Amino acid sequence: MSTYLTQVWAIVWKDLLLEIRSRERIAAMGAFAVLAGVLFNFSIDTTTTRPEDVAAGLIWMTLVFGGLLGVGRTFHLEAQDDAFQGVLMSPAPKDAVFLAKTTANFALLYAVSLLVLGVFSLFFGLNLGQNLGWLVFVLGLGSLGFVALGTLFAAVSTGTSMGETLLPVLVFPLLVPMVIYGVGTTTRLIDGRPFSEVEGNVRMLGAFALAALAAGAVLFRYVVEE
């Protein structure tokens, strides 16, 4: 078991170190998040719509599109110099590789989603108040479900001739539960409703993330096999 964790951690550490050095994905995702906030601001006519009513939906859309931007490239980066081939030929179990890649992607997307929350509450003048902690938690669950599905299908789409363009076609239909429960929860939390009102939704978000993680851990080996 400790070998397993060492292997997982080695890959997570490697991915994060590469990201810190190149800042390739975090910069693109971060810039996307802020710019999306700016554009969304112009897409709302404040004489007819209150920004805080639609903010939750926009936060999650930014998360989904920004996540796609970063997660979609995760295996592309590995493909340079065939390094991923070396990882696959090591004794590290394929589920360990999947969980590690997902963890690293999660760290990245979660950081971006917190940035999104901050930027949008600034731009749209949201008062997050006493629900801030729960919002941070809910975005974490959503990000986890997203990266679990995203990492699995990024491996699929990287292996096809269509590449990253295929990724949204594959994951968007599957992500619907995450978006529905995520937006539903976030809207109410931003509105200052008590957590007990959204507890069922949060449970569903958690169940979705766990199911996606389990499915990815089992199926990943069939995707990366040559």
Next chain:
Amino acid sequence: MTVVVSASAHTLGVDEAEQTVLAGSGGAVLQAAGLCREYGTVIAVDGIDLSMNEGEFLTVFGPNGAGKSTLLGMLAGAMRPTAGSVSVRGKPLLSSDTDWRHRIGMLSHKGFLYGRLTVEENLRFYGKLFGLSDLDERIPARLEQVGLTQRIRFEARQLSHGMRQRLSLARALLHDPDVVLLDEPYTGLDPSAASVLRDVLDELKDGRRTVVMVTHNLREGLEMATRLAVQVAGRFAWEGDNQGLGRKDFERHYHDVVEGRA
């Protein structure tokens, strides 16, 4: 210690092939039986049997598109054969048990390196994946062997192609594998880098290891090999021991084989 290497017909049944493995699993380190690999309608490897003992060095020559890399990929357990099986010290590859991966090291013309990681970080990363605990001693030793001690803090992308290939070699040998697989290791190397590679590969002939190299380059690999094979269209069209044939003579023989005259 008899060695049986034979090109078998595609029609060889899997059962028969498996029996061959069992019969010969006494001392053989690396064994393949009835290996086939198809990509859709393209047949890359078309029935190859192989049995290698400790200390043997096999070089597989062949023109481009003969399926050499596919053969090596299957021997490395990186590719799943369409038919047939590979085993290392009697343990079949691609079983759920991945112990055999500790016994195989592979060097390709692609380095399997992360350009943004330093020389040391690259090796440490792979060392951890292989579950090695003595990396603090092991990594300097390997770097010494390939002459990269001075570059330990350099990022891999800052190294010249020759140095990167030496780092790849250190990576491939880091976990001290019994079976070393080399896929066109000389591609793109300048003469001095090639000579370092040759020296390190020479050290591999310590009688403990089993080496398989594939190349389309007749210059390299002829001297070191104890056994030779020529792969054409997915099969071993010819194979035998290296009887110290000169390069010119072998070249003539090779062309005869490839063009179907021998």
Next chain:
Amino acid sequence: MSTAGMRRGGLVLTVLGLLGLITLYWMSFFWVDTEVNQGVVQRIFYVHVPAAWTSFLAIGFAALASGMYLWLRDDRLDRAALCAIEGGLVFATLVLITGPLWGKIAWGTYWTWEPRLTLTLLLWFIFVGYFMVRNATEDPEKGKRFAAVVAIVGALDIPFIHLSVVWFRSLHPDPVVARPDGPTLPVDMLLTLLFGVLVFSLLFFGLFLFRYAVEGLRAEADLRARSAA
């Protein structure tokens, strides 16, 4: 089962299904009572719901075959999954055509985010993704594995999608007062519906067997062409 056997089986099931379909049309147009609130248009229900049921049957069946394919690597299982997904796509398309026809007259709008319709639309996209993945790989073996993963994850996601679209729908007022649903259905409506489900399932398996036989012949032809080359 031999190819000839499958074709015979396919023929029997399809003929039974077609006869059943005629009966189903007769039942839904002449036999069953007109629904009180919606009137005649509600009769499309007896085609719409069985078609939806069949497309879910298809993804379940395909996911099962795909899982077994990944485990056993028998090409026949992959072909079974492919044919089931094709059938599912046909029936899901039927749902997406009949739904708006019904919706326009019953609710005054072509599209509504009614849970079953929403779910079928997403399922339709999962089916399409299955084919896109399959066709975008150079190595067919890889395409088979990728497609199998799409089918399995798609099927596992269905309960989540279903729960979420139902919950989403519960946030919005229903545009129609009464919808025939659940066990409160009058006996004749329930019978017609169940008969429709049976007929569509027969048709699905009949067409499936035909397609499966064709795929088997195609694989055999490929093999012969290769050994002749």
